[in-house]
Amino acid sequence: MTQDQQPIVVLTGNPNTGKTSLFNELTDQYEYIGNWSGVTVEKKTGMFRRNPGTLVDLPGVYSLNPISRDESVVSRFLLEEPYSTILNIVDGSQLARNLYLTVQLLELDKPLLLAINMIDVAEKQGIQIDYRKLEEKLGVPLVPIVAREGKGTEELEQTLFQFTHESAPDASFSLRYPKLEACIEEIVRMLPDLRVSKRWAAIQYLEGNTEVAQFLHRVADPQHLETGKRKAQEAVSGSVETYIRNIRDAYIDDLLAEVVIRRSPGPSVTGSLDRFLLHPVWNIPVFLGVMYLIFKFTFDWIGGPLSDLLDSRVFVPLAGWMEALLTLIGAAPFIRDLILEGIIPGVGGVLVFVPQIFTLFFFITLLEDSGYMTRIAVIVDRLLEKVGLNGKSIIPMIIGFGCNVPAVMAARTIENPKERMITILITPLMSCSARLPVYTLFAGAFFAEHQATVVFSLYILGILAALVLARLFSATLFRQDDSVFVADIPPYRVPHFKTLWRSTWEKGKGFVYKAGTFIFAGAVVIWLLTYAGPGGIDVDIQDSFLAWIGQSFAFLFIPLGFGTWESAASLMTGFLAKEVVVSTMNIIYATPDLGSLKGLIATRFTPLQAYSFMVFVLFYVPCVATAAVMKHETGSNKWMWFAIAYSFLLAYLLSLLVYQGGRFLFNL
Numbered sequence: 001m002t003q004d005q006q007p008i009v010v011l012t013g014n015p016n017t018g019k020t021s022l023f024n025e026l027t028d029q030y031e032y033i034g035n036w037s038g039v040t041v042e043k044k045t046g047m048f049r050r051n052p053g054t055l056v057d058l059p060g061v062y063s064l065n066p067i068s069r070d071e072s073v074v075s076r077f078l079l080e081e082p083y084s085t086i087l088n089i090v091d092g093s094q095l096a097r098n099l100y101l102t103v104q105l106l107e108l109d110k111p112l113l114l115a116i117n118m119i120d121v122a123e124k125q126g127i128q129i130d131y132r133k134l135e136e137k138l139g140v141p142l143v144p145i146v147a148r149e150g151k152g153t154e155e156l157e158q159t160l161f162q163f164t165h166e167s168a169p170d171a172s173f174s175l176r177y178p179k180l181e182a183c184i185e186e187i188v189r190m191l192p193d194l195r196v197s198k199r200w201a202a203i204q205y206l207e208g209n210t211e212v213a214q215f216l217h218r219v220a221d222p223q224h225l226e227t228g229k230r231k232a233q234e235a236v237s238g239s240v241e242t243y244i245r246n247i248r249d250a251y252i253d254d255l256l257a258e259v260v261i262r263r264s265p266g267p268s269v270t271g272s273l274d275r276f277l278l279h280p281v282w283n284i285p286v287f288l289g290v291m292y293l294i295f296k297f298t299f300d301w302i303g304g305p306l307s308d309l310l311d312s313r314v315f316v317p318l319a320g321w322m323e324a325l326l327t328l329i330g331a332a333p334f335i336r337d338l339i340l341e342g343i344i345p346g347v348g349g350v351l352v353f354v355p356q357i358f359t360l361f362f363f364i365t366l367l368e369d370s371g372y373m374t375r376i377a378v379i380v381d382r383l384l385e386k387v388g389l390n391g392k393s394i395i396p397m398i399i400g401f402g403c404n405v406p407a408v409m410a411a412r413t414i415e416n417p418k419e420r421m422i423t424i425l426i427t428p429l430m431s432c433s434a435r436l437p438v439y440t441l442f443a444g445a446f447f448a449e450h451q452a453t454v455v456f457s458l459y460i461l462g463i464l465a466a467l468v469l470a471r472l473f474s475a476t477l478f479r480q481d482d483s484v485f486v487a488d489i490p491p492y493r494v495p496h497f498k499t500l501w502r503s504t505w506e507k508g509k510g511f512v513y514k515a516g517t518f519i520f521a522g523a524v525v526i527w528l529l530t531y532a533g534p535g536g537i538d539v540d541i542q543d544s545f546l547a548w549i550g551q552s553f554a555f556l557f558i559p560l561g562f563g564t565w566e567s568a569a570s571l572m573t574g575f576l577a578k579e580v581v582v583s584t585m586n587i588i589y590a591t592p593d594l595g596s597l598k599g600l601i602a603t604r605f606t607p608l609q610a611y612s613f614m615v616f617v618l619f620y621v622p623c624v625a626t627a628a629v630m631k632h633e634t635g636s637n638k639w640m641w642f643a644i645a646y647s648f649l650l651a652y653l654l655s656l657l658v659y660q661g662g663r664f665l666f667n668l
Contacts (some may be wrong), residue, residue, distance in 0.1 A: 007053040007164045008082060012074065013089035014098050014107060015060030016374070018117045018147040021499070022089055023057040023387040025153045035368065043073055050154075051161045059413075062097070064104045064663075065209045069420075070412040075204070075211035078108065079196060085164045086112040092122035092129060092144070093491070095260065099252045104204075106138065106173040109197035113160050114142040121491055126265035134259040139173050148496050177247050180206060180240070183232040186255045190220045190228070206232045207241045207251040270371075270491040277372070283379045290372075292456055294363040299440065299451040303356030307440070310355060311594040315348045319592050338527060342587055346523025349586035350515045350579045352594050353437040354508070360433065361402060361507040362500070366657050369495040369503070373398065378489065388474025390416075393423040397466065400430030401459070404626040407432075408633055418478040424468040424633055425643055428622040431459050433511055434578035438617045441582055446607040446667060454611070465619065465650065477545050514577060522580050526573060526587050541588065560616060560652070561609035571616070575638075577623050608666070612659040619651035626638050 013019045023029075027046030044057040058077060059070040066072035077083075088105050090098040105112055114135075122129065135142040141163050145152035177184065180203075187202035188324040194201055204212040206229060216225055229240070236243040277286055297303065319340060326336045335571040367373050376398065381391030392414050399408035407427045414420040431439075439458060443451040529546035533539040541547060549572065550565030557563040557571075566588050575582040582597075605613065621644050622630065 001226075003110075005084075007084040007137065007161070009048075009053060009055050009085045009087050009160065009164065010077070010083045011087045011089065012054055012059045012101070013060055013657075014062055014094075014101060014488070016490050017091040017094075017098065019057055019060055019089050021152065022115065022117065022145070022147040022156075023055060024502075025147060025150050026157055026561040027055050033387070043077060048157065050157060053161070053164075055087075057659075061101065063101060064204060065207060065403045066211055068413055068415040072211050075209055076215075078344045079194075079201075079212065079215050082109065085160065086110055087115060087160060088112055089115045089117050092116045093125050093127060095127075095129070095256060096252055099255070100248055102138070103175060103248050103251065104200075106140070107175065107197065107200040107203060109200060111163065112140045113156075113163055114138065114140055115147075115156055116142060116144045117147050119144045120146050121493075124265065125268075125491075126263035128261040128263060130259045130261075134255075137255055137259065146494075148499055157286065158163065175247065177203070177244060179235045179243065180232055183228050183235060186231070187225060187228045190224055191216065192219055193243075202228075203244065205229070207244045224511065258462070273492055278375060278379065284383075287376060287379055287526070288460075290367070292452070294360065295456045295459075297363060298356050298360045299455060303359035304444075304451065305439075306355035307352055307594070311352045313342075315352055316593045316595075317346055318348065337531070338524065341590055342523050342527025342530075343520065345516055345586035345591065346583040347520050349582050349594065349597065350437055350519050351512070353440055353582075354512060356440060357433050357436060357511050358504060358508045360436070362504045364398075364401060365500055365503045365507065366495055369493065369499055371490045371492045374489050380474055384470075385465070387471040388478070389419050389422060389470055390414075393419060393470075396423055396427050397430050397463070400427045400432055402428065402433055403510065404428045404622060405629050408547050408626060408629050411633065418474070421634065421639070422470050422473050422478060424630060425646075426470050428626050428630070428643060428647065429462045429466045429619060431462050431471070431618060434514075434580070434623065435617055437579050437582040439614055440607070441585075441594075441598060441601065442610040442614050443630075444594075445601045446605070446610045458614055461615065461654075462618055464652070469646075469650070498647070511579075514579070518577060519579055519583055522573065522576060523583050525586065526580075526584050530587060541590075546588070557616075559660065560614045560655040562605065562616075564604070566604070567612070567613065571620065574617065575621055575623065578617065581617060608659060608662040612655045612662075615658050616651045616655040619654060620648050622647065 011019055011023055023044065023046060029044070029046035043059070046055050046057070047053070047600060048055060056077070058074045058117055061071045064075050064078070068076055074327060086105055086108070088102050090102060102114065115133065115135075116129065119129070129144075131142055131144055141159055143152055143156040143159050145156055147153065168211040175326050183206065184199060184202045187205060188198045191198045191201060201212055201216060205216055213225075232240045277283060279286075287559065322344060323336075323340055326339065331339075367376075373395070377391035377394045380394050384390055384393055393411075395413070396407045396410040399410050404427060407430065408424050410459050411420050411423040411427065414423055436455075438456045440451070443454045447454045526546065529538070529549070530541050530544045531537060533544040534548065535543055546569050547565050551566075552567030553572075554563050554565045566585065569588065570581045570584040573584045585601070586597055589597060589600050591600055601610075621627075627640050630643055631637060634640065
């Protein structure tokens with residue numbers, strides 16, 4: 001390509017090889033990182049920091065033959081989109097498995113550069129790689145790196161752009177498939193000019209790549225193509241895919257025998273930890289214990305005290321400062337009331353929980369970056385099999401603790417369509433960070449000494465309900481096909497501080513952004529509904545539009561213990577975003593700070609009513625954003641409305657059970 005053209009570089013690799021870490025190092029864009037498979041579920045694009053050009057991060061795949069929705073993105077992009085160079089990242093400690101994809105990429109006959117990542121892990125495992133010899137054998141440039149620490153990435157980018165702007169070298173890689181060569185040549189002759197090698201397209205077609213097959217059927221005669229495929233099956237007397245795989249595996253084994261020396265590794269920290277953490281008897285109790293400790297840090301030891309400090313030192317005096325400022329500038333009474341009674345209570349009532357949100361995200365990021373998150377999938381796989389899912393479903397569920405929107409999208413990594421659909425339907429039952437302000441408000445008001453335990457019980461309740469419903473859905477709505485769970489378990493790693501901080505910030509900043517935009521607008525609308533009523537403006541709140549709306553369906557919640565219009569109105573606005581429940585209560589009760597709201601809530605609810613309310617908030621209807629992404633991911637309004645309906649019914653039944661059961665047990 002010429003110097004004035006900006007290159008488009010495609011970043012490819014197996015799951016969990018550090019693609020997203022490398023993407024973040026090379027571009028001006030930060031993407032979510034997790035030391036486990038399935039982080040990238042669609043292509044992401046960023047501009048290089050130091051050079052003009054675009055880097056496209058494709059989902060991690062083990063092969064170009066797609067078996068899930070996110071993997072199909074890769075073959076489709078390589079077939080149909082323009083790009084100048086492929087940057088293939090390979091895990092140096094797992095060369096045999098990773099090079100299978102590399103061989104397929106080399107067959108594309110496109111400029112390719114190899115980045116050998118995790119060389120530090122390989123060295124600890126006693127793996128010594130002759131990089132220059134490997135580069136010579138494959139016929140492509142190669143740079144060893146440690147992406148998560150940024151080591152070697154500048155050299156990689158320099159090599160990449162030098163290579164990209166040079167004339168593409170003549171193809172030097174060609175793997176032969178003796179029994180199939182005649183069939184491959186026959187299919188090649190049928191094909192028109194393509195963006196990729198026609199030989200590669202023919203090989204992918206013969207091994208059953210559905211994306212390639214659909215594409216080739218549009219540009220060539222499908223009957224002739226199928227005839228070529230039948231001839232190939234006759235030539236190998238069996239599975240063409242197995243034959244091709246065996247040829248590639250044999251090539252990789254011979255290659256590694258020449259370029260890799262294995263020495264006896266030192267004591268394995270990963271092995272020692274796994275003997276304890278993955279023990280068949282106490283692995284789940286250990287996992288629950290880890291999660292409980294996270295909640296103790298979030299509510300009792302770090303996040304809770306910091307929230308109280310933020311409330312007392314910032315938001316309590318803020319109202320006084322703002323009132324003085326508005327008086328000084330002679331603001332109109334309407335503007336004065338809007339700011340002091342609407343915006344500050346509505347937005348401040350949510351922002352006060354930022355320390356707890358960030359504390360929770362910090363520890364979840366710690367689990368992800370350390371390598372423990374993938375092991376959780378392995379731990380729960382057997383349990384999930386009993387309810388019609390597999391271990392991969394736990395990943396979207398855990399992401400749901402942060403936000404249900406990316407969690408639903410993460411279900412794309414599940415290959416089995418039925419398991420993917422069930423996972424999408426149950427993932428919104430996970431307690432996202434938006435529900436956390438509601439839990440903190442009520443748990444702090446009624447269970448101050450046991451906040452972590454009470455909130456932890458809600459998270460466990462959400463998981464248990466999801467498992468029961470998964471079993472119900474798999475037995476009634478869907479007939480489950482057999483599926484296989486394969487997990488790529490990375491070694492444990494000491495979390496990198498830069499990654500830890502950036503990932504925590506990226507997760508938490510959405511909460512702050514929502515408070516400054518969506519919740520700000522919601523606070524204004526909610527206050528206006530309390531300011532005006534059927535009788536005019538500046539009415540008593542009991543005569544306002546908000547009270548009128550709440551009273552119209554408050555009777556529904558009487559059996560649940562919170563049949564007041566204030567509760568009903570708060571739940572209604574919570575459909576927009578669960579944090580708005582707290583904003584609405586702050587505006588309705590006209591409280592200046594979190595402490596005052598807790599004190600007032602304690603006079604309007606009993607502990608049993610408070611827990612019933614939290615259970616309802618846990619389950620009732622996904623927020624608007626989650627409902628929209630469910631519609632997109634399922635491709636149907638039907639499943640979105642089904643999720644809304646069943647979650648409301650579930651919330652109602654469980655809250656009814658909690659409240660009425662509690663009254664019966666405690667003679668209330």
